[in-house]
Amino acid sequence: MAAATALLLPFRAHLHPAQAMLIFVPVIVAIGRLAGVRASAVGAVLAFLAADFVFVPPYYHLTVASPADWITLLVFLLVALSSGLQTGAIRQRERAAVQREREIALLSRLSSRLVSEESIEEMATFIVGEVAAVLGADRAVVFVRAPGDRAALMAQAGGVSCGVAEGAFADWVMRNDKAVGLPLTDDPSIGPHPVSVLVDEALPGIVADGVYLPLQTGECLEGVLYARPLSGVESSPERVRHLIAVANLAAAFLERRRLEDEAAQAAALQESDRLKATLVSSVSHELKTPLAAVTARITGLLDEGETCTPDRVREELEAATEDLHRLDSSIGDLVDVSRLESDAWRPVPDMWDIGELLGTVASRIPVASKRRVRFEVAEGLPSVWVDFRQVVRALSTMVDNALTYAPGADIVVGARALGTDLLVWVEDRGPGVPDEEKQRVFEKFYRGTTSAASSSGTGLGLAIVREIARAHGGRVWVEDAEPRGARFVLSLPLQGVSP
Amino acid sequence: MKSEQSSPPERSPRILVIDDEEQIRRALRSILQARHYTVDLAATGAAGLEAAVDTTPDLIVLDLSLPDMSGLVVCEQLRAWYEGPIVVLSVRDADADKIAALDLGADDYLTKPFSAGELLARIRAHLRRISGAELSVREIKAGDLMIDLAKRVVTVKGQPVHLTRTEFDILAELARNADRVVTSHALLNSVWGPDYVSDTQTLRVHVSHLRQKIEPQGGVSRYILTEPGVGFRFAGDPDIPA
Numbered sequence: 081m082a083a084a085t086a087l088l089l090p091f092r093a094h095l096h097p098a099q100a101m102l103i104f105v106p107v108i109v110a111i112g113r114l115a116g117v118r119a120s121a122v123g124a125v126l127a128f129l130a131a132d133f134v135f136v137p138p139y140y141h142l143t144v145a146s147p148a149d150w151i152t153l154l155v156f157l158l159v160a161l162s163s164g165l166q167t168g169a170i171r172q173r174e175r176a177a178v179q180r181e182r183e184i185a186l187l188s189r190l191s192s193r194l195v196s197e198e199s200i201e202e203m204a205t206f207i208v209g210e211v212a213a214v215l216g217a218d219r220a221v222v223f224v225r226a227p228g229d230r231a232a233l234m235a236q237a238g239g240v241s242c243g244v245a246e247g248a249f250a251d252w253v254m255r256n257d258k259a260v261g262l263p264l265t266d267d268p269s270i271g272p273h274p275v276s277v278l279v280d281e282a283l284p285g286i287v288a289d290g291v292y293l294p295l296q297t298g299e300c301l302e303g304v305l306y307a308r309p310l311s312g313v314e315s316s317p318e319r320v321r322h323l324i325a326v327a328n329l330a331a332a333f334l335e336r337r338r339l340e341d342e343a344a345q346a347a348a349l350q351e352s353d354r355l356k357a358t359l360v361s362s363v364s365h366e367l368k369t370p371l372a373a374v375t376a377r378i379t380g381l382l383d384e385g386e387t388c389t390p391d392r393v394r395e396e397l398e399a400a401t402e403d404l405h406r407l408d409s410s411i412g413d414l415v416d417v418s419r420l421e422s423d424a425w426r427p428v429p430d431m432w433d434i435g436e437l438l439g440t441v442a443s444r445i446p447v448a449s450k451r452r453v454r455f456e457v458a459e460g461l462p463s464v465w466v467d468f469r470q471v472v473r474a475l476s477t478m479v480d481n482a483l484t485y486a487p488g489a490d491i492v493v494g495a496r497a498l499g500t501d502l503l504v505w506v507e508d509r510g511p512g513v514p515d516e517e518k519q520r521v522f523e524k525f526y527r528g529t530t531s532a533a534s535s536s537g538t539g540l541g542l543a544i545v546r547e548i549a550r551a552h553g554g555r556v557w558v559e560d561a562e563p564r565g566a567r568f569v570l571s572l573p574l575q576g577v578s579p
Numbered sequence: 580m581k582s583e584q585s586s587p588p589e590r591s592p593r594i595l596v597i598d599d600e601e602q603i604r605r606a607l608r609s610i611l612q613a614r615h616y617t618v619d620l621a622a623t624g625a626a627g628l629e630a631a632v633d634t635t636p637d638l639i640v641l642d643l644s645l646p647d648m649s650g651l652v653v654c655e656q657l658r659a660w661y662e663g664p665i666v667v668l669s670v671r672d673a674d675a676d677k678i679a680a681l682d683l684g685a686d687d688y689l690t691k692p693f694s695a696g697e698l699l700a701r702i703r704a705h706l707r708r709i710s711g712a713e714l715s716v717r718e719i720k721a722g723d724l725m726i727d728l729a730k731r732v733v734t735v736k737g738q739p740v741h742l743t744r745t746e747f748d749i750l751a752e753l754a755r756n757a758d759r760v761v762t763s764h765a766l767l768n769s770v771w772g773p774d775y776v777s778d779t780q781t782l783r784v785h786v787s788h789l790r791q792k793i794e795p796q797g798g799v800s801r802y803i804l805t806e807p808g809v810g811f812r813f814a815g816d817p818d819i820p821a
Contacts, residue, residue, distance in 0.1 A: 401694075408692055430807070433787060439800030443814065450818050457798035468807035469674065495798070 085130045092135060097149060100135040101127070101156040108160050112167035120164030128157040176318075183322040186214040190329045200224060200337055204235035207305070207330050212237040215323055217307040219290070223250040224303040224334065230254065231304050250304040253292045257301055260292040262320065293324065295331035302334035358525045359414075366410040366538045370403035377403075405446075409480075413540040416473065417524070420547040427467035427551050434461050434495050434502065437468065441475045441493070449483050458496040462574055466552055471572070474548040474556075477541040478506040478568045484537065486510025486565060501554070501571045509565040513558050521558060522546040545570065592706055593617040595636035597627030597653065598668065599646050603691075607640065610695045616702075624648035628656055636663065638705055640698075641685070643669045643676050651679050658684035664705035668693075678808050687759045704759055719754045722819040724793060724802055726754050735793055745770060746789045749782075750813075753803060757815030760806050786811065795819055 088100050104127040112120030132142055136149045144150050190210065193203065204222035211220035219238045223231035231250035249260055290308025294301055305327045377400045381388060419425035438455060445453055464471075475493075482491045486508035495504045513521055520526045525539040542556075545568075549556040554572040561567040594616050596607045604620045611618045619634050621627035624645045631639060639657065643650030654665060664686045669677050677688045687701055719726045723736045731747055733740045742750065748770045753761055763779045771778070786803060794800050801817040 404692070432805070432807075433790075433800075435790065435794070435798045436800050436805040438798070439794075439804050442799055442801065442818070443804055454820070455797045455799045459798065461798065468805065 085134055089134065092139075095135070097131065097135045097137075098152050098156075101131050101152065101160075104131065104156070105160060105163060108164040109167045112164040113171055115168075116171060117165055117168030120168040121161060124157065124160035124164045127160050128153065131156060180318065182214050183319070186210050187322065187325050187329065190326060194329060194333050194336070200334065201234055203330070203333055205237075207326065208235045208237035211305070211307050211323070211326060215307065215319060215326075217290075219306070219308045221246060221250075221306040222295075222303060222330065223254070223306070225254065225301060234303070246306060249292050250306065253294050253304045254301060257294055257296065259294060261289070262291055262293070291320075291323065293327040295327055295334060297331045297335040300335065300338075302331050302338065305330060355524065362525055362538055362540075363410075363414060367407065370407040370410075373403045374400045374407075410538050413538040413544065416544050417540045417547070420544060420551070425470070427470050427548075429465045429467050429552075431463045431465055432468055432471075433463050434504065437464075437466075437471055437475065438493065438495070438504075440468075440472045441479060444472075444476050445479060445483075452483065452489070453479060453491045453493060456492055456494040458494075461495060461497055461502065464502050464572055464574055466572055467548075470548045470551065471570075474545040474570060475504060475506070477545050478570065481541055481568070482506050482508040482510070482566075489565070497574065498571075500574055502574050503569055503571050505567050505569040507561045507565060507567040509561070512560055512564055512566045518558050522556065542568075591615050591617050592637040593619065593634060594638050594640060594702070595619045595621065595627065595630055595634060596640045597621045597624065597630075597645070597650075598640070598642035599623065599644070600642070603642070603668075607698075610698070611702075614699060622646075624650065624653040627653055631657055631661060637709070638664045638666065638702060640702075641665055641667050643667055643680060651676065651683055654680050654685050655683045664709060666698075666701055666705065674808065681760065681762050681809060682764070700758055704757065708756070716755070719757070721754065721757065721802060721813070721815055722817040723795070724817075726751060728755075733793065740792050742789065742792060743785075745785055746792070749785055750789055750793070750803075753811055753813035757813045760809055760812050762810040764810070766810060 088095065088103060092100075108120055108123045108127055111123040129142075132144065132153055133140060136153060137145050144153065190207070193206065196203075198206075204224070207222055208220040211217050217238065219236070221236040222234045224234045226232035229251075231247065231254045233247070233250075253260055290306055293305045293307075295303040295305055305323075307323060377396045381393060381396055384392075416425070434457060438457065442450075442453070442455065479491065479493060487510075489509035492507045493505070494507070495502065497503070517526075522542045522545070524543040527537075527539050545556050549570055549572070552572050554570065556568065556570045558566055558568050594611055596604055596611075596618060598604050598607070598620075599622050601622075604622065608618045608620060619630050619636065621630045624647050627639075627641070627645075630636075639661070641650055641654060641657075645653065650667065650669075654667065657665060665684065667677065667680045667685045667688045668691055669680075669688060670691050677690075680688060686705060689698060689701065717727065717729045719728065725734045725737075727733070728751055733742055733747065733750065749766060752766055752769050763782055764776050767776045767778060767782055775781075790800055790803055793802055797820065801819055802814055804812045804814055806812055
């Protein structure tokens with residue numbers, strides 16, 4: 081305004097006062113455009129005074145000589161004020177519209193993340209960042225429910241933490257389920273929201289500014305959102321409404337995550353209860369049976385004393401050794417299944433020839449059964465990228481199974497390449513596996529119903545095979561052999577997968 | 580029960596058993612004494628190290644899980660001066676320990692539970708080796724395979740098989756140590772010399788060629804068994820399909 085006055089001063093002699101005032105008007109409009117309502121009003125009054133002081137005779141006096149100049153001056157004041165205010169208001173509305181757009185965009189970004197799989201911490205970090213950037217808070221904090229109805233800080237943005245006070249208010253909100261520091265208003269658009277109390281009512285004597293909003297869904301308080309202060313368009317009801325909307329979305333996200341976690345935990349608990357029960361009964365049966373047999377045989381020998389022939393002693397001890405082998409393999413099953421399930425036995429692959437894998441499998445076949453097993457391996461098979469011990473374990477289990485379920489009959493172990501896979505199979509001439517059991521035989525503790533041998537073993541062997549196949553990116557299945565019997569096939573990718 | 584060994588050795592070999600479990604110590608003592616071995620027992624690593632100095636055993640059986648110190652440490656400290664065979668015992672699935680023990684100079688390992696027959700076979704093989712009896716062995720026969728160490732000739736079912744010099748050396752070294760693990764390290768050292776002990780890939784290629792020449796049809800290794808991460812084991816009594 082001063083610049084405009086100085087600029088016009090040299091031309092004072094040639095200008096009618098009204099003309100000078102006319103030139104002030106666009107200047108005031110520009111001020112309103114750039115600096116808002118208040119600045120333009122001040123500008124208008126300043127222009128009025130400057131016009132009176134400098135351009136209306138007598139110069140450099142606030143008095144006005146001619147009544148006509150009085151009228152000119154008053155009209156000028158009116159015009160200056162109204163045009164300044166008008167442009168200022170337009171500017172304010174534009175800015176509010178842009179802000180509203182940003183806030184709505186925030187809500188849409190937030191809601192699109194509601195169903196995402198990101199962690200609570202990632203979401204909380206996102207929320208505080210957006211509240212600070214879009215709603216103009218100097219400081220924003222998300223607290224989540226912690227054990228004992230406490231509020232635990234999950235993410236924060238901006239500002240200096242006033243730690244103790246923030247924590248105290250968040251705890252208070254958590255316990256009382258009321259917002260703190262929301263402007264008291266009758267605006268129905270702000271509801272429904274939890275009853276707000278003044279800062280003083282919550283924790284008398286503790287100074288805190290800003291707003292603490294409970295993150296609440298229908299039934300449960302999930303956490304607290306803190307923002308300080310809501311700046312910008314002076315904490316308009318609209319901005320408060322947006323903050324509440326953010327809080328509601330955050331609460332919905334937290335609730336979804338909590339319910340998911342609870343459901344997953346409940347399911348896991350139920351499954352583990354079932355498995356534990358089966359495990360306990362299976363373990364006690366599988367461990368105690370051979371133990372009981374060994375105990376009976378040895379105490380029997382002791383009891384017979386000197387009447388016992390050396391042949392009979394030998395026979396009993398050989399039988400006891402077999403029982404002990406069974407005990408050892410049951411323990412092995414239990415150890416392996418728990419190692420595989422707890423991810424404590426990850427495959428350590430290397431390049432192996434199928435011949436060396438099968439050589440070790442062959443060397444582990446019980447002596448009494450060696451003659452029953454025949455190998456038919458295609459020539460020139462490429463090497464496979466597998467964990468030696470795991471694959472040998474899987475194949476040995478498949479061979480043992482065949483020996484058990486098809487007693488007396490010969491067994492064929494074969495291997496060939498098919499596309500990008502290596503297939504290794506164990507084929508028997510036993511009773512086979514009925515279609516309805518072809519999937520279930522690989523479940524833990526599932527025992528076939530058709531065979532007399534179905535009561536032996538832990539019922540874990542094929543589950544272990546399946547776990548090992550999976551860990552290698554392969555699979556295992558059972559199909560009917562011709563003319564009868566079962567063929568268990570283990571398929572492993574020739575190139576392997578990175579574990 | 581029938582005794583496995585008929586004639587007792589001239590001087591009964593002395594064996595030190597280091598194992599913290601009373602049951603295992605008692606079982607091993609009765610098994611070994613029945614075969615006319617002199618047996619000393621130690622329940623801790625420290626006691627074992629001391630007993631080794633006092634008794635200078637011909638062979639040491641060492642359990643890897645000891646209460647006072649790791650069996651691996653015991654093995655390492657023994658190897659600082661003790662040159663006799665060390666056979667380590669370990670529980671199932673402690674593969675890493677087994678491999679570490681072999682790297683530290685143990686000669687062989689057995690996984691619990693093992694049969695008396697397995698243990699005695701290993702002990703006999705190691706005692707035979709240190710007695711130098713093997714040096715005079717001219718021929719080794721296993722299944723259909725015959726290895727003439729003096730003439731450097733190998734036949735399968737009576738038919739001569741052409742092996743390269745390296746392949747023959749590998750086979751001879753494995754066969755001399757039949758039924759026990761020969762680490763890749765030891766094999767490389769004995770065939771190529773100490774400068775090549777890390778070249779396990781080359782070794783595997785040679786073993787693969789060797790297998791193609793001597794193993795029976797059907798693509799399943801019967802004579803040379805792979806011990807993953809460790810080395811190889813020659814089957815002294817292989818089951819060869821008819």
